[in-house]
Amino acid sequence: MPAEAPSWSVRVATTGRDAARAFVRGTAFELGVPLGFDREAPSISAMEYALGAVGGELVVGFQRAARRRRLEVDTVEATVEARLENALVHLLVVGETGEPAMQALSARLYVTSPAEPEALRAAWDEVLRTSPLLATLRRAAVDLDLTLKPLA
Amino acid sequence: MKPVIVGAVLYDPKVSVIWEIIQEFFEARGCPIDTVFFTRYELQNDALLKGLLDVAWNSPLAWLDAQRRSNGGCRAIAMRDTDRDRVSRLVVRTDGPVDSLAALRGRTVAVGASDSPQATLIPLGLLERAGLRAGRDLEVRRHDVLVGKHGDHVGGERDALACLQRGEADACAMLDLNHDAWRADGTLDPARFRILATTDPFDHCVFTVRDDFPAAAEHPWLEALFSMRYEDPRHRQMMDMEGLKAWLPGRTTGFGQLSEAAERQGFWR
Numbered sequence: 001m002p003a004e005a006p007s008w009s010v011r012v013a014t015t016g017r018d019a020a021r022a023f024v025r026g027t028a029f030e031l032g033v034p035l036g037f038d039r040e041a042p043s044i045s046a047m048e049y050a051l052g053a054v055g056g057e058l059v060v061g062f063q064r065a066a067r068r069r070r071l072e073v074d075t076v077e078a079t080v081e082a083r084l085e086n087a088l089v090h091l092l093v094v095g096e097t098g099e100p101a102m103q104a105l106s107a108r109l110y111v112t113s114p115a116e117p118e119a120l121r122a123a124w125d126e127v128l129r130t131s132p133l134l135a136t137l138r139r140a141a142v143d144l145d146l147t148l149k150p151l152a
Numbered sequence: 153m154k155p156v157i158v159g160a161v162l163y164d165p166k167v168s169v170i171w172e173i174i175q176e177f178f179e180a181r182g183c184p185i186d187t188v189f190f191t192r193y194e195l196q197n198d199a200l201l202k203g204l205l206d207v208a209w210n211s212p213l214a215w216l217d218a219q220r221r222s223n224g225g226c227r228a229i230a231m232r233d234t235d236r237d238r239v240s241r242l243v244v245r246t247d248g249p250v251d252s253l254a255a256l257r258g259r260t261v262a263v264g265a266s267d268s269p270q271a272t273l274i275p276l277g278l279l280e281r282a283g284l285r286a287g288r289d290l291e292v293r294r295h296d297v298l299v300g301k302h303g304d305h306v307g308g309e310r311d312a313l314a315c316l317q318r319g320e321a322d323a324c325a326m327l328d329l330n331h332d333a334w335r336a337d338g339t340l341d342p343a344r345f346r347i348l349a350t351t352d353p354f355d356h357c358v359f360t361v362r363d364d365f366p367a368a369a370e371h372p373w374l375e376a377l378f379s380m381r382y383e384d385p386r387h388r389q390m391m392d393m394e395g396l397k398a399w400l401p402g403r404t405t406g407f408g409q410l411s412e413a414a415e416r417q418g419f420w421r
Binding site: 092096 | 162165166168169172188189190191192195196199389
């Protein structure tokens with residue numbers, strides 16, 4: 001453990017109805033509702049950002065792990081999907097019970113690479129072992145289903 | 153103006169999107185509403201009859217229940233055009249042995265959730281009027297998906313069709329709208345399955361209020377509701393999602409079959 005644990009921070013402020021902006025080190029991104037059910041909604045929900053963050057952690061994490069191993073990687077792409085325990089609780093539905101907590105998350109990482117599958121597997125194992133968000137979800141007892149799919 | 157409190161049963165989070173659009177529409181018309189969601193119609197009627205809700209978007213069974221529990225102290229003030237004159241259909245295999253209702257004697261009929269008017273109560277009422285009582289003259293295979301939501305969730309009805317398709321039932325019941333949609337999307341192959349019988353027309357959901365809902369609140373609320381126009385693209389998205397082309401005044405003449413079926417099948421016991 002480092003003597004003083006580093007921390008990360010963002011500042012988030014509303015910018016209008018169902019809209020917010022997160023300011024991060026001189027840059028910013030826009031957020032919509034916490035949890036969205038409208039497929040036509042133009043804004044990105046907090047939940048979608050969370051899934052994007054996990055996907056980003058996987059693809060860039062894998063890219064870096066492969067680079068450390070001097071593996072040639074053409075493309076890395078992830079699909080991430082999550083299910084909640086009970087989304088209706090978020091909507092204040094009278095009579096619903098439980099929590100709107102993430103119950104399960106599945107991710108598929110597609111990698112196009114001429115490298116040996118065992119070498120790619122070792123990089124993937126490193127990502128699973130060292131990714132902070134994955135580790136947090138694991139500690140929160142989210143049912144994780146994470147798969148590496150090497151493509152020729 | 154004090155917001156009118158409107159209740160709705162939410163069988164799917166996506167339905168909340170419809171209510172957000174409705175809320176914005178009423179707000180823009182100067183007739184604000186607050187929406188309260190319920191997981192079951194029973195809870196919604198509890199709130200309506202205790203005076204915690206002004207208007208309840210009720211299933212036909214919930215309408216009957218509200219009337220039953222209030223000794224006729226409720227009114228149906230509005231409904232969708234598509235709530236009027238619906239029918240349910242009994243579907244059988246085209247190459248099967250069932251060619252009449254009487255031929256279902258001793259056989260199995262798949263239905264939806266136990267509290268589904270369209271996929272259970274009314275179709276079983278049709279069979280009863282043909283002299284076929286569930287449990288005595290035929291076996292009923294129920295598909296109790298999300299009981300308490302009165303069949304709003306299509307899952308029980310779809311499971312009943314799957315039961316027929318697997319050959320585990322000789323007939324299944326479904327709402328005409330679902331029958332048409334499943335024929336159109338290929339879920340139900342018209343070459344393999346055909347309609348055996350169709351119920352008499354019945355009505356579906358209604359906005360329900362207590363008798364004492366003040367006219368001063370009701371009139372502007374209805375005026376706003378009836379001002380929605382399908383031709384207006386701002387209204388169309390919600391109306392498509394909710395499955396209507398126009399809001400109409402509520403009527404209570406279309407609940408006889410369901411009332412009779414619920415009584416005869418001992419639903420209220």
